[in-house]
């Protein structure tokens with residue numbers, strides 16, 4: 001699966017993939033959950049006099 005990255009700070013996102021009516025294999029149905037973790041960080045800016 002291709003992931004197109006960006007630099008926006010976003011919440012983690014999840015989606016579910018269901019395989020049904022699988023033939024010639026078992027189990028015949030599968031469910032998986034994928035999570036896209038945010039990998040962007042907020043910049044921390046220090047103003048004079050603050051740390």
Ligand SMILES: [Ca+2]
Nearest residue numbers: 006007008040
């Ligand atoms: Ca992002």
